[in-house]
Amino acid sequence: MNDMNRPHHWIIVGGGTAGWMAAAAFSAKLDPSEHRITLIESDAIGTVGVGEATVPHLRYFNQVLGIDERDFMRETQATYKLGIEFVDWGRVGDRYLHPFGVYGEPAHQVGFFQSWLKARSLGDTTPLEAYAPGAVMAKRERFAYPGSNAHPFSRKYSYAFHIDASRYAQYLRRYAQARGVVRIEGRVSEVQRSAVDGDIQQLMLDSGERLKGDGFIDCSGFRALLNGQTLGVNFENWSHWLPCDRAVAIPSSGQSAPRPYTRAVAHSAGWRWQIPLQHRTGNGVVYCSEHMSAEEATRHLLNSMEGEALAEPNHLQFTTGVRSKSWAHNSVAIGLSAGFLEPLESTSIYLIQAAIMNFLECLPRGDAQAVDVLRSEFNRRMALEYERVRDFLILHYTLTSRDDSAFWRRMRTLERPESLERKIALFREQGQVEHYELGMFLEPSWLAVYEGQGLLPEHWHPSADRATDGALLASLQRFREEVERWTATLPRHDRCLAQLGVDTEDVPWPPAAMSLYGVFS
Amino acid sequence: MRAVNSILIYGGSLEGWMAAALLARSLPLSITVVDTQPEEAGVEATLPAIAGFHHRLGLSERLLLDNSIASPTLATHYPGSDSWVPFEAPGFTLDGLPFHHYAVHAHLHGVLNASLDAFSLPAQAARQRRYHPPSSDTGSLLATLSSGLQLHRDRYRSVIMALARELGVYRRIGKLSKVESAGDEVVSLLLEGGERLSADLFLDTEGALLRNGRNESTERLDSAEGFGFERLDITQADSALPFTRVTQSGEGWILERTTAARAERLRLYADAPASGFGHYRSQPWIGNTLAVGRAAGELEAFVTGPLHWLQTAVVRLLDAFPATTDWQATRAEYNRRTALEWRDRQAFFELHLYLAAHSRPATDFWRGRWRRVENPELRRWLVLFETSALIPSRELQALPDALWVSLLLGHQRWPGTCDPQVSAREPAAVVKELDKMRRMIDKATAQLPFYS
Numbered sequence: 001m002n003d004m005n006r007p008h009h010w011i012i013v014g015g016g017t018a019g020w021m022a023a024a025a026f027s028a029k030l031d032p033s034e035h036r037i038t039l040i041e042s043d044a045i046g047t048v049g050v051g052e053a054t055v056p057h058l059r060y061f062n063q064v065l066g067i068d069e070r071d072f073m074r075e076t077q078a079t080y081k082l083g084i085e086f087v088d089w090g091r092v093g094d095r096y097l098h099p100f101g102v103y104g105e106p107a108h109q110v111g112f113f114q115s116w117l118k119a120r121s122l123g124d125t126t127p128l129e130a131y132a133p134g135a136v137m138a139k140r141e142r143f144a145y146p147g148s149n150a151h152p153f154s155r156k157y158s159y160a161f162h163i164d165a166s167r168y169a170q171y172l173r174r175y176a177q178a179r180g181v182v183r184i185e186g187r188v189s190e191v192q193r194s195a196v197d198g199d200i201q202q203l204m205l206d207s208g209e210r211l212k213g214d215g216f217i218d219c220s221g222f223r224a225l226l227n228g229q230t231l232g233v234n235f236e237n238w239s240h241w242l243p244c245d246r247a248v249a250i251p252s253s254g255q256s257a258p259r260p261y262t263r264a265v266a267h268s269a270g271w272r273w274q275i276p277l278q279h280r281t282g283n284g285v286v287y288c289s290e291h292m293s294a295e296e297a298t299r300h301l302l303n304s305m306e307g308e309a310l311a312e313p314n315h316l317q318f319t320t321g322v323r324s325k326s327w328a329h330n331s332v333a334i335g336l337s338a339g340f341l342e343p344l345e346s347t348s349i350y351l352i353q354a355a356i357m358n359f360l361e362c363l364p365r366g367d368a369q370a371v372d373v374l375r376s377e378f379n380r381r382m383a384l385e386y387e388r389v390r391d392f393l394i395l396h397y398t399l400t401s402r403d404d405s406a407f408w409r410r411m412r413t414l415e416r417p418e419s420l421e422r423k424i425a426l427f428r429e430q431g432q433v434e435h436y437e438l439g440m441f442l443e444p445s446w447l448a449v450y451e452g453q454g455l456l457p458e459h460w461h462p463s464a465d466r467a468t469d470g471a472l473l474a475s476l477q478r479f480r481e482e483v484e485r486w487t488a489t490l491p492r493h494d495r496c497l498a499q500l501g502v503d504t505e506d507v508p509w510p511p512a513a514m515s516l517y518g519v520f521s
Numbered sequence: 522m523r524a525v526n527s528i529l530i531y532g533g534s535l536e537g538w539m540a541a542a543l544l545a546r547s548l549p550l551s552i553t554v555v556d557t558q559p560e561e562a563g564v565e566a567t568l569p570a571i572a573g574f575h576h577r578l579g580l581s582e583r584l585l586l587d588n589s590i591a592s593p594t595l596a597t598h599y600p601g602s603d604s605w606v607p608f609e610a611p612g613f614t615l616d617g618l619p620f621h622h623y624a625v626h627a628h629l630h631g632v633l634n635a636s637l638d639a640f641s642l643p644a645q646a647a648r649q650r651r652y653h654p655p656s657s658d659t660g661s662l663l664a665t666l667s668s669g670l671q672l673h674r675d676r677y678r679s680v681i682m683a684l685a686r687e688l689g690v691y692r693r694i695g696k697l698s699k700v701e702s703a704g705d706e707v708v709s710l711l712l713e714g715g716e717r718l719s720a721d722l723f724l725d726t727e728g729a730l731l732r733n734g735r736n737e738s739t740e741r742l743d744s745a746e747g748f749g750f751e752r753l754d755i756t757q758a759d760s761a762l763p764f765t766r767v768t769q770s771g772e773g774w775i776l777e778r779t780t781a782a783r784a785e786r787l788r789l790y791a792d793a794p795a796s797g798f799g800h801y802r803s804q805p806w807i808g809n810t811l812a813v814g815r816a817a818g819e820l821e822a823f824v825t826g827p828l829h830w831l832q833t834a835v836v837r838l839l840d841a842f843p844a845t846t847d848w849q850a851t852r853a854e855y856n857r858r859t860a861l862e863w864r865d866r867q868a869f870f871e872l873h874l875y876l877a878a879h880s881r882p883a884t885d886f887w888r889g890r891w892r893r894v895e896n897p898e899l900r901r902w903l904v905l906f907e908t909s910a911l912i913p914s915r916e917l918q919a920l921p922d923a924l925w926v927s928l929l930l931g932h933q934r935w936p937g938t939c940d941p942q943v944s945a946r947e948p949a950a951v952v953k954e955l956d957k958m959r960r961m962i963d964k965a966t967a968q969l970p971f972y973s
Binding site for chain 1: 525547548549550577617841842843844845847848849850851853854858901904905908909911913914916917937938940941942944945
């Protein structure tokens with residue numbers, strides 16, 4: 001992979017969201033005189049079209065590519081997304097919002113959550129989300145750019161989008177092709193490896209064409225044609241922790257006023273998503289086949305859907321888990337070929353993006369030893385990303401109090417991974433969220449789920465006792481009332497979407513960051 | 522389970538009083554220092570993070586600087602390689618890519634016509650012995666003049682002790698006669714005067730309270746074996762220097778620090794009498810007793826002295842301070858994070874063995890010391906950096922990446938390649954950018970007054 005005398009030829013296998021995101025980023029970031037990029041895809045192979053709901057990091061990806069955000073929104077029929085609403089997770093009838101943003105204001109050198117815990121012990125049972133401007137905006141279906149005005153609340157949230165993922169792939173395809181990426185229509189019929197080092201050398205297409213490459217990007221989805229089928233990289237099965245293994249999806253007609261948040265509603269054997277786009281709503285049921293049949297799942301989906309079905313049910317099968325090494329030999333798995341985690345927290349596109357960005361940093365260079373350490377650095381980073389997302393997903397299940405079905409009884413009593421057990425024990429004990437820097441879900445997200453699903457510690461940080469009870473209760477009340485008042489001054493989400501068509505290009509969209517909580521908070 | 526209402530800090534060193542002041546400032550609890558009245562002297566160097574500590578305490582650094590208690594340190598000077606290591610990364614990020622990739626690119630093409638520290642305002646200011654408190658105008662380059670402090674130990678302790686006393690910290694003077702314990706729990710301390718003191722949580726800055734005694738429960742870093750400190754001199758300083766110095770010598774290093782009133786030179790060398798150097802506790806918090814400061818681990822980080830580690834330990838404790846003694850998970854987390862920090866400190870110390878072993882002329886002594894380093898992770902990190910200019914991502918950066926980069930490049934450990942997005946650029950164009958940067962930094966440096 002190191003001969004730099006001729007252009008290094010990258011071959012991307014598969015043209016779904018992952019393939020075109022990789023192609024677009026490579027074409028934007030790599031010198032075309034040194035890197036040649038080919039993408040092979042087949043119209044005959046459908047794409048899963050993962051990640052209709054995204055996280056704010058996607059805005060950073062678009063920013064790096066220099067994509068015009070309003071143009072992107074029009075092209076992908078996007079709506080704004082301020083967070084995810086979880087319904088019926090802790091108990092049937094519960095709901096909470098996990099916003100892209102932070103809660104309250106720290107006081108007395110201690111995080112807001114500690115003051116909130118203290119206030120709760122004094123009888124103020126207002127939920128945490130009343131103190132997150134992003135959550136209140138979502139609930140009231142309002143939207144405005146963060147950081148866009150002088151009010152401090154505008155720096156306490158971030159946003160992402162609901163998008164039509166296949167339109168996004170098409171959008172990036174145009175972007176990548178305009179930058180020299182060559183698209184080949186076809187199917188890979190055979191993969192040839194070097195007898196010396198086992199690296200992949202060339203692909204044979206069903207047309208008979210042979211494609212020689214230096215580096216390969218496996219975006220072939222669940223098939224994992226290169227890293228799984230060809231290189232036989234071990235797949236770590238995580239389905240004992242996350243046993244849902246099927247999904248059925250049906251798009252339905254759009255709502256006149258799409259909500260600025262994703263909805264994830266738990267059912268007796270899994271959960272159901274609702275993703276409002278401009279022109280339609282994405283719906284799907286994720287379920288565990290041991291506890292629910294495909295017919296039941298489809299019926300549940302049809303019965304719970306708002307609007308008219310626009311297509312036949314699309315059935316998917318998957319195994320939750322991760323390939324133990326995303327990068328093996330000269331092939332990097334990106335997207336579903338690298339691993340699958342159910343889209344409960346909209347992480348699919350994020351994980352694609354993280355792989356692309358990490359790979360660009362760790363791009364092979366130097367001698368074989370250098371490539372070895374780059375490869376292991378990349379694999380270490382990605383393994384940690386997947387593991388931390390996994391733990392956060394398990395949290396939603398393991399904290400349930402539901403016992404209305406065999407599935408939930410199983411999830412309640414699940415043996416947790418040690419890395420998660422430790423986090424929960426720490427939180428339960430004194431209300432502390434394990435601190436880490438590498439990984440996308442940080443303290444506010446963990447708080448959202450802990451509190452939303454009813455796990456609260458008995459104790460709070462003693463610094464929260466430094467305020468008098470009266471002053472503490474009054475300051476919290478003032479804060480949440482101000483959040484409500486301020487939110488009411490913001491435009492409605494549907495109005496903001498309508499504005500996209502009208503070119504009011506004078507207001508620039510805010511800068512993006514690799515953070516769930518925004519650049520300002 | 523009972524509420525944590527009282528903390529007892531054993532040891533009246535500066536470390537003990539710093540812990541007391543910070544805890545008293547933040548927690549509505551009863552805090553007592555058993556002041557063993559240790560004799561202390563010398564000058565301590567800290568990282569810029571000390572500003573966060575002072576901010577929490579509500580202590581004005583201006584006051585410390587103006588009263589000859591502290592002087593700034595903008596960088597660490599390594600005369601052996603004539604490199605200046607600032608606390609923040611040199612240069613500016615260009616197109617989202619760290620600056621050092623551009624420097625490496627220019628170097629690989631033989632067109633980097635300056636040392637790395639020429640791109641750092643603090644390093645340039647240190648070279649020219651200039652200083653001014655950072656500008657509050659965040660748009661100004663002068664706002665980036667970040668510095669740590671060099672602290673006159675006695676005087677600083679007086680300030681911190683007075684502050685702690687003002688914040689309600691009790692002081693008991695005395696030496697320990699006996700630790701009364703039950704299992705892992707310290708029940709009370711019996712002082713020589715006969716006074717018996719108890720508390721819910723004990724902080725031990727001297728390593729005197731932990732049940733098994735210092736040596737049984739500590740581990741020793743193999744690579745630090747034999748090293749120890751010797752104070753060469755403390756002198757009245759004529760003038761303070763706005764930097765510290767680390768000079769590699771035959772079988773060790775000389776560390777120099779100054780404030781306006783004092784200058785200190787320490788020798789860290791390899792055949793020192795047995796000392797605590799290189800010892801650490803893998804479980805600094807056992808039962809209801811926490812070893813902090815030197816009692817938790819003793820090593821050299823060159824760019825900072827031990828006060829920094831006291832500060833991080835107390836902040837770590839404070840940020841997740843338990844309301845009750847139902848603290849098993851809290852304690853495990855504290856110990857886990859301390860171990861991560863120690864791992865980074867260890868790597869940073871061993872990095873200095875590596876640099877010494879690769880300096881010119883390299884001696885058998887240093888080569889031998891580096892061979893003894895058993896740290897596959899560090900070896901992997903070094904290969905990663907020296908082949909690709911990447912610093913490995915790691916969970917807790919006790920010593921920030923910027924220090925690693927400045928040290929390695931300052932010691933001429935140039936990577937063989939840099940980020941491909943940077944190497945794709947025309948070297949001449951990159952040099953033009955770099956020259957522009959340097960001119961800006963030179964101009965800003967010239968605006969700073971000389972430090973005296």
